[in-house]
Amino acid sequence: MERKIKLIFIFFFLNYMIFPVNLIMRATQNELVSITVVSPCGRADEGISGLLSVLFLYQREKWRKSLWNSGGRVEAKINEDSSYFRVIALKNYWNVATNVTESLIFDSQINPISLETAKKILVMSLPRPTLEDFGPFLFYPMSEYGHPFPVIADIMKINSSHLRALKNKCFSPSRVRVIVEGGFVPSVVKNIYMKKIADYPPPPRLVEPPDRPPIGVGFLPDDEYHVIWFFKLIEEREILPIKYLIHSLAMNSEGLLYTMFSGKIRVNSGIKYGRNVSFGWIDLKVNDPKDLREVFFVSRRVIYGKLRTGIEEEEYNRARKYELGREKYYKSLPWPIFRREWKAIRMREKKMSIEQMNNVLKNFPLRSTSVLITGRENNIKEILDRVSSIGVFDSLGRFMYELSSE
């Protein structure tokens, strides 16, 4: 028994020595290999809108032939202040995955032809922004954090020097964290380790979010009628209570808002809710523009009231059961990001009782909540008599002007 403990201890010690913090590995009996490069750079660090997307597409274009011959695939995601780039390949072609990720980190030469193609591909597949993406624009208007969705004119401006600067800033070896997963061969790790990706401490956030009052009520001209409540999550301990609060308010069949607006919001997908790293949201889709005013004011009263009183024990238990179920679902999916996130949340949850949660909710600042309303301009005017001003946005997330009751 003692020998076993010793062996485990030595194993962990060696593991730490060979693979320090920034290199995370998990061997599975999988036919695939995935290598993920995580960076603390997001939209806030881009400078020019769409620059990070161009970099990722450029990387894919540069290695297109070898990816194409090996059947490999690239996927990437960009947040406000973080992003990841992942290569997935068949186990036999693991060297393609290492080559692509290595060249992202170490190779500073830019191939102009691949760059032009990457720009064109991005323009051809410009993502359609969803309403949930408007959170940063409400809380950080006119700042780096709330900088608008990619525009064609911006993307066409990008040249190789921009790309090189971004690489040095965000994907230098000291900035990245590498996750290797799948049925890989030890030499994959050796290959990366030899070039010393992992000799640095975990990377910090590059741009701090600005601390300024948000736009309390935003408006987006649209054909559909929505009222979307946003909760800004700054501290880590806020994540779980806000998640439980959203659950108790918006859950189908049992949520407070769901039962309250049963005739007024759409039957199918009338209420949506979710959370990402920095925001939680509740999206109410209203049937009739006449009900927009009522839905807005009543939901405001309910949400502010709930923040004051906190959640009840029954709601807590219900949300907890739901969370456990979701956790199992995400654990069934193959890639590592979800697992790590869920592990962290479980750790927090073990420490958090319902009293602690309610404490956090009671101290949750009202300036960390904001609302976006979509509809026609004449519908919004009814709301103006009880709200001092409404900020108007365009579909790219740019702040246009302010409507006031005067």
Add this chain to the structure above:
Amino acid sequence: MRRIFLFFVLVPILLSLETFSLKNGMKLILVQRDIPAVFMATYYRAGSFFDPPGQEGLAYLSSRLSFVSRRKTRPWEQIFFLKRVGGEINVEVNQDFSVFFSYFPKEEFPLALWYEMERMKPPLVSRERFERTKAQLSQELFEQMTGNPWLAIYSEILRGVYGETPYSHPPWGYPGNIKRISGESFLRFYSSYYQPGMATMIIIGNLTEADRSLIIKMFSPLKGKNVFIPERVDFPARDFSGNISVKGFEKPGFVLSYRISNPGCRERVILEMLKSYLERRLIENMERYSPEEKIKIVTSHFIYSSLFSVMYKGKDFMKIKRLIEDEITKLRVSSIKGENLYGLQRDFIRRIREAEQNPEKWREELGILSLVYRCSEADVLSRTLSINTNSFRELVRSNLTPFNRATLYLKPWKEK
């Protein structure tokens, strides 16, 4: 060498799959995976093909109404139960089949299975609820049709490609026709098509022997019947071209669609390969075109037919159309290069491997390609490896011809 490879790849997959059928005609496929959640999909061999003329959308409405009350459950109780435990259920209706896809934690397996079993029994729906659901559905459809121009274009393509056949309307029907559906035709549809005799259930998860016997114990008493399914005839060939102008498209463009009737596993695999091949070729040739234009290639597979469509909007749309047709002609005459084909094969194998790991993708990739009645996963893998340049050319020669084609020109929309 290839045989040895096939042996090592296929044997483990075949061992983890178990297929059997019950006395009432229900087919079951159990897949062993070491995961904490259970993924369950019930496929019915019935879709919008069976909609009577004038009542298009019957299958879609039935799928919506399948969650109303039974003798022991309240309306929408199954959905609420799954939501409560952190799971979810989704419904998809196609021309040829309908899927009820759900996932939930392993502990809830017996109860979730019981709800699914209850759902398979005949529904108890009041006249008032029936009328209300119809009204809601047609309103939702109307909103979607006006908000999303692709829906209008898709239904126009179907009309163009399939002519006067049951495939010619979209699976969700038309808002006006949904209002016309009678209660009798709904009950008739449900009792004859959404019943265990027409169902195939796939369960993926960490299943024990007790779970297996529970599944058999629960679903065996259900009454199922054999329903005569008419043979899908090979539709008359036609070369269709038409115009459409919809709100949301301010630029001219085109949609080019080819219909492939009665495709087997191999044809489906080749079509998927063809899609990624054309995408790559177009990107290579893209430098000639201005970047504001968009190209989209879509393959959709039903049981008895598949659709291969290219959509484009921009100034030089005729040039692009010619380019695509040239590319297809080249494939028809001299076929694809060997090295490109190997790349495509590896790409496809990677996709299957990914789907195998991720049960949600399983539904997207294998659910349609392989698990629906025709071919198993092992079949797909072996067929992928056995494809050569000749078989590629054969498919393109026999199916991507002008006689199976529909061209839709998009006219720029002008506000009146």
